Amino acid sequence: MDNPLVQPDPGLFIWTILTFLILLGLLAKFAWNPLLRALEERQETIRKSLDDAEKIKQELVRVQQESAQIVAEARAEAQTIVSRSRAEAETVREDLKRKAKEEAAGLVKNAERQIQQETARAVQEIRREVVDLSLAVASKLIKKNLSQEDNDRLIQDSLDQIETARPS
Amino acid sequence: MSAQHQEEATPHVGEHAADVEHASEGFDAGATIIEHVTNSSLEHPLVHLEPIAGIDLSVTKHVMMMWLVAGLLFVVITMVTRAYLNQDRRVPSGFMNGLEWLVQSIRDSVVLPNVGAKYVNTWTPLLLTMFVFILAANIVGLIPMFEALGLVDRFVLGNGHDAESLINGVLHGGTTVTANYNVTAALATITFFAIIIAGTMAHGFVKHWKNLVPSGLAKPIYVLLIPIEIMGMFVKPFALTMRLAANMTGGHIAILSILSLVFLFTEMFESAAVGMGVGVAMSLPLAVGISALEIIVVMVQAYVFTLLTSVFIGMAINVHH
Numbered sequence: 001m002d003n004p005l006v007q008p009d010p011g012l013f014i015w016t017i018l019t020f021l022i023l024l025g026l027l028a029k030f031a032w033n034p035l036l037r038a039l040e041e042r043q044e045t046i047r048k049s050l051d052d053a054e055k056i057k058q059e060l061v062r063v064q065q066e067s068a069q070i071v072a073e074a075r076a077e078a079q080t081i082v083s084r085s086r087a088e089a090e091t092v093r094e095d096l097k098r099k100a101k102e103e104a105a106g107l108v109k110n111a112e113r114q115i116q117q118e119t120a121r122a123v124q125e126i127r128r129e130v131v132d133l134s135l136a137v138a139s140k141l142i143k144k145n146l147s148q149e150d151n152d153r154l155i156q157d158s159l160d161q162i163e164t165a166r167p168s
Numbered sequence: 169m170s171a172q173h174q175e176e177a178t179p180h181v182g183e184h185a186a187d188v189e190h191a192s193e194g195f196d197a198g199a200t201i202i203e204h205v206t207n208s209s210l211e212h213p214l215v216h217l218e219p220i221a222g223i224d225l226s227v228t229k230h231v232m233m234m235w236l237v238a239g240l241l242f243v244v245i246t247m248v249t250r251a252y253l254n255q256d257r258r259v260p261s262g263f264m265n266g267l268e269w270l271v272q273s274i275r276d277s278v279v280l281p282n283v284g285a286k287y288v289n290t291w292t293p294l295l296l297t298m299f300v301f302i303l304a305a306n307i308v309g310l311i312p313m314f315e316a317l318g319l320v321d322r323f324v325l326g327n328g329h330d331a332e333s334l335i336n337g338v339l340h341g342g343t344t345v346t347a348n349y350n351v352t353a354a355l356a357t358i359t360f361f362a363i364i365i366a367g368t369m370a371h372g373f374v375k376h377w378k379n380l381v382p383s384g385l386a387k388p389i390y391v392l393l394i395p396i397e398i399m400g401m402f403v404k405p406f407a408l409t410m411r412l413a414a415n416m417t418g419g420h421i422a423i424l425s426i427l428s429l430v431f432l433f434t435e436m437f438e439s440a441a442v443g444m445g446v447g448v449a450m451s452l453p454l455a456v457g458i459s460a461l462e463i464i465v466v467m468v469q470a471y472v473f474t475l476l477t478s479v480f481i482g483m484a485i486n487v488h489h
Binding site: 004005006007008009010011012013014015016017019020021022023024026027028030031032033034035036038039042 | 241297
C-alpha cells in the first residue's frame with residue numbers, strides 16, 4: 001500500500017460515516033421530512049383546488065341555466081299578466097259603458113213617464129176649469145134656475161161633448 | 169508523502185524553473201499532482217488526536233473539508249427550508265425553487281420507481297442527503313479555493329513556502345473528499361447497511377437473507393448461487409466506492425497533468441516564455457474544457473451513486489425472483 005492514492009485511513013472512514021449520519025439526522029429532521037410533508041400538502045391543496053374549480057364551474061353553468069330559466073318564466077308571466085289585465089280592463093270598460101247606457105235609458109223613460117203624468121194632470125185640471133167656467137157662463141146666459149136634475153144632465157152632456165171634442 | 173516524493177525528484181538548478189516552482193529543487197509533476205488529489209499527510213494532521221482503539225482519529229484535511237461541506241449544506245438547506253416553511257402563504261422563491269425541484273426529482277424519479285410507494289418517505293431523506301453531500305463535496309473539490317488562499321499567503325501576506333502560517337497549515341492535500349477511497353468506502357458502507365435494513369424492514373431479518381437467492385431451485389445450483397450472491401452483496405458497494413473515487417480523482421489528475429506541462433516545458437527549455445506559451449496555447453484551453461466536463465461528471469457521479477443506492481435498496485424491498 002505504498003500508492004498514496006489508495007492509502008487506507010480508518011480514521012477518515014469513521015469520520016465520514018459519523019459526519020454523514022449526523023448530517024442525515026439533522027437534515028432529515030429540519031429539512032427533508034418537513035419539506036416532503038409540505039410538498040405532499042401542497043399537492044393535495046392543488047388537487048383540491050382543481051377539483052373545487054371544476055365543481056364551481058359546473059355550479060356556475062347550472063346557476064346560469066337556472067337564472068335564464070327564471071328570467072324566461074318571469075317574462076312569460078309578465079306577458080300573461082299584461083294580457084290578462086288588458087282583457088280585464090276591456091271587460092270593465094264594456095261593463096261601465098253598458099251600465100251607463102242602461103242608466104241613461106232608465107232616466108229617459110222616467111222623465112217621459114213623469115212628463116206624461118204631468119200632462120195628464122194638467123189636462124184634467126184644465127178640463128175641470130173649463131167645466132167650471134162653462135157652468136158659470138151657462139148659468140149666467142140662461143138666467144134660469146134649472147133643477148138639480150137638469151143641472152146634472154146638462155153637466156153630463158157638456159162633459160160628453162168635451163169628451164168627444166177632445167183631441168186625442 | 170509529498171515531501172518524500174520531492175526528495176526523490178532529481179534536483180535541478182534551472183534559474184527560471186526556480187522562479188516558477190519550489191525554490192531549491194526541480195519540478196516533479198507526479199508528486200505535485202499526487203499532493204493535490206490525496207489527503208494531507210497522515211503523519212502531520214491539522215489537529216492531532218490520540219488514537220482510540222488503535223484508530224487514528226486525527227483531523228486531516230479531508231476530514232476538515234468534509235465538515236466544511238456538511239456544515240455548509242446543513243446551514244444553507246435548513247435556513248432556506250425554515251424560511252419557506254415559516255411563510256403564511258408558502259410560495260417557493262429563489263433558492264427554494266431549486267431545493268424543491270431537487271427534493272421532488274429525487275423522490276419522484278429516483279426513489280419512487282425503485283423503492284416503491286410504500287417506503288418512499290422512509291428512504292428519500294437518506295438518498296437526498298447522499299446526493300447533496302456527494303454533489304457538494306464534488307463541487308467544492310472543483311473550486312481551487314485553497315490554491316487561491318495559497319497565492320494570497322505567498323504573495324500578499326509574504327509567507328514562504330514552508331512558513332508556519334495558518335493558511336500554510338491547510339494548504340497541503342486535495343480538497344475533493346469524494347476522491348478519497350476511504351470516504352467513498354464509508355458512503356458505500358452506508359449503502360451496504362441501508363440495503364440490509366431495507367430488506368429487514370420489508371420482509372423481516374431472516375426472510376431478507378433468504379431473499380438473496382431465488383427459492384425452489386435444484387440443490388446443486390445453490391452451491392454455485394449462494395457464493396455468487398454473497399459476493400454480489402459486497403461487490404455492489406465496492407463498485408460504488410471505486411466508481412466515485414476514481415471519477416473524482418481522474419478528472420483532477422487530467423487537469424493537473426495538463427497544467428503541469430507549463431512547468432515541464434519551462435524546465436525543459438529553461439525559459440519561462442516557452443512555458444507560458446504552451447500554457448496559453450494548449451494547457452489553459454484544455455484545462456478549461458476538462459473543467460467544464462468535470463462539472464458534468466460531478467453531477468452525474470452524485471446522481472449515479474444516489475440512483476444505484478436507490479436501485480439496490482429497491483431490489484431488497486421488491487424481490488423479483
